[in-house]
Amino acid sequence: MIVAILDVVIAGLLLGGLYALIAMGLSLQYGVARVLNISHGEFIMLGGLTTWSLYTVFGINPLVSIAICGPAAFILGFIIHRTLFKRLLTSSTSPGVFESNSMLASFGLMFIIQNIALIAWGPEIRGYTYLRVPVNLAGALFGANRLVTLGFAIAIGLAFYLFLARTRLGKAIRAAAQDPTTAGLMGVNINLVLALCFGFGAAMASIAGMLISMCYPVHAVMGLEYAIIAIIVVVLGGLGSIPGSFIGGFILGLIGSIVTYFEPGLALAAYYVIFILLLLVRPTGIMGK
Amino acid sequence: MNITRVDLKKVWAPGLLLIILVLLATLSLYASTYTVIFLTSILMYIVLTLSWVIFSAPTGYISLAPAAFFGVGIYTSAILGKELPLPVVILIGGLASFCLALLVGALTLRLRGIYFAIFTFGLVELIKHLLLWYEIKFTGTRGRFVIVVDNTTIYYVMLTIFVVLLLTAYLIRRSKFGLALQSIGENEDAAAHTGVNVDALKTITFAVSAIFIGAAGAIMATRWTYIDPYIAFDFRYSFMSVLMAIFGGMGQFYGPILGAAIFAYLEEILLTKFPYYYMLIFGTILVVTILYLPDGLVGLVQKLRRRISGGKRAHT
Numbered sequence: 387m388i389v390a391i392l393d394v395v396i397a398g399l400l401l402g403g404l405y406a407l408i409a410m411g412l413s414l415q416y417g418v419a420r421v422l423n424i425s426h427g428e429f430i431m432l433g434g435l436t437t438w439s440l441y442t443v444f445g446i447n448p449l450v451s452i453a454i455c456g457p458a459a460f461i462l463g464f465i466i467h468r469t470l471f472k473r474l475l476t477s478s479t480s481p482g483v484f485e486s487n488s489m490l491a492s493f494g495l496m497f498i499i500q501n502i503a504l505i506a507w508g509p510e511i512r513g514y515t516y517l518r519v520p521v522n523l524a525g526a527l528f529g530a531n532r533l534v535t536l537g538f539a540i541a542i543g544l545a546f547y548l549f550l551a552r553t554r555l556g557k558a559i560r561a562a563a564q565d566p567t568t569a570g571l572m573g574v575n576i577n578l579v580l581a582l583c584f585g586f587g588a589a590m591a592s593i594a595g596m597l598i599s600m601c602y603p604v605h606a607v608m609g610l611e612y613a614i615i616a617i618i619v620v621v622l623g624g625l626g627s628i629p630g631s632f633i634g635g636f637i638l639g640l641i642g643s644i645v646t647y648f649e650p651g652l653a654l655a656a657y658y659v660i661f662i663l664l665l666l667v668r669p670t671g672i673m674g675k
Numbered sequence: 676m677n678i679t680r681v682d683l684k685k686v687w688a689p690g691l692l693l694i695i696l697v698l699l700a701t702l703s704l705y706a707s708t709y710t711v712i713f714l715t716s717i718l719m720y721i722v723l724t725l726s727w728v729i730f731s732a733p734t735g736y737i738s739l740a741p742a743a744f745f746g747v748g749i750y751t752s753a754i755l756g757k758e759l760p761l762p763v764v765i766l767i768g769g770l771a772s773f774c775l776a777l778l779v780g781a782l783t784l785r786l787r788g789i790y791f792a793i794f795t796f797g798l799v800e801l802i803k804h805l806l807l808w809y810e811i812k813f814t815g816t817r818g819r820f821v822i823v824v825d826n827t828t829i830y831y832v833m834l835t836i837f838v839v840l841l842l843t844a845y846l847i848r849r850s851k852f853g854l855a856l857q858s859i860g861e862n863e864d865a866a867a868h869t870g871v872n873v874d875a876l877k878t879i880t881f882a883v884s885a886i887f888i889g890a891a892g893a894i895m896a897t898r899w900t901y902i903d904p905y906i907a908f909d910f911r912y913s914f915m916s917v918l919m920a921i922f923g924g925m926g927q928f929y930g931p932i933l934g935a936a937i938f939a940y941l942e943e944i945l946l947t948k949f950p951y952y953y954m955l956i957f958g959t960i961l962v963v964t965i966l967y968l969p970d971g972l973v974g975l976v977q978k979l980r981r982r983i984s985g986g987k988r989a990h991t
Contacts, residue, residue: 422789422793470962470966473966474965474966477966477969482788482789485788485789486735486737486788486789486792487965489737489789489792490737490917490921490961490965491961491962491965491966493914493958493961494918494957494958494959494960494961494962494965495958495962496958497954497955497957497958497961498955498958498959498962500954500958501951501952501954501955501958502955504951505951505952505955614796614797614800617793618797621793649808651807651808651811651812652804652808654800654804655801655804655805655808658797658798658800658801658804659801661797661801662794662797662798662801665783665786665790665793665794665797666782666783666785666786669785669786669790
């Protein structure tokens, strides 16, 4: 019984680490740049498939490919914000209009990236084995790759939190999240900060994609499912709250693991039930103001 | 001189509409089966888009629920198609969607802006996954077979839905309800203060627009013959409606119709041969339209017309 509980809890934490990482990226994009980026999942997919290609074709260690996927996704996200969303921001009459327009534009972006990936990689499901050695955690067995995943997720989460709390740029980002106009008046280069945030979000997504590819098979149409999970976690943690997203990720991971234990087919449905109840009862989330 | 011009203008639009409707109504007499099937698809997209426009265009609430209503219609047809006559099935499909929309509308009254959009999107996925779980767990199969109806019947049913929808949309827009919806879109609090029963109006309009989507789903299911939750609750139907409406422009009725017709045509020629390129073009047009054509094709046409007529005046 205790082993079973431990099994479920650890599996939930392992899953939650991934969710937390994905959601932090989206939280940055929504909380600061105000773009509810549905194409977030596509960056995860790009990260996963790139890692797969690098590992199977060039033999590059998946953990090393962080150094390739992360910066590449950052640059891509930065450029997308600079060209697409900045233009939308200037042409939108009110923040509400910008939020709906940018959400719809990100849907368009999702279709574009997804179908380019389908043309490039094809619809096949790809997977590879790396670090798939069992590790014994108090009687429950888990793959070393999944533990590495959790470690990375926590490390990136903490590093990013310190970056936000301790550095000058982090302060600028927090200021922009609170009130973009006033932050701009105080000398924050607001367009640069928003684009940077979008880029950071994309980079986190692609690193998450790399970690996912270590544990699960990846394919070109996997993005949306993760994007929806990210949205659910972000709403759960409170729209725009980065610590909230981090905690929310682990909560959702635990819920998913518990539901899967009792009824495997219902995990995704359970997420939506939570999501819909949350929107109805407390749309500001657990850490929202 | 001036009077005849005004008269011509008044007669022009309804006259053209009447001619098109007569041509569409007599289609099966002279057109090939392929044309009938093709026009059915176009009409389906027009129905989806126009229904979306009834609620979302004036109020500004982006609903991503069309796929849910469409799927409800499809499943109505799959479950009841063998037992009940076709018109009854279609009516029940519309009614089921109406009830679902009424429930959703009542639940989401407090949600504004982007929350409404993500709620409706989550709804489609929730129904899909619950249904999938139910089907596998209790019926043991993933999909269902739907009773087959011949293409001409499908076409005429779709045409009927379209005509009723067009009439409804026109009446809503020209009545005081249309004005009230418009005022909700401009400023919801102000609308409530001037005596508009905001909650009731939003819910009812949302539900009425869902009837047509459900009915369209019920009849389209008979063409596909086999359906499963992934086919029925495909979220792409939601985006298709949104994109077609935005692309066509929501200022005039012909905008969404034009947008839907163009995309249905594009889908017809591209989807079977180059599915990835079709979706790529779909996404690109969505992004480009939002960036450069906020008023859609209608806005573009009006701008051009103003420029041309403005130019004339300047010369004379």
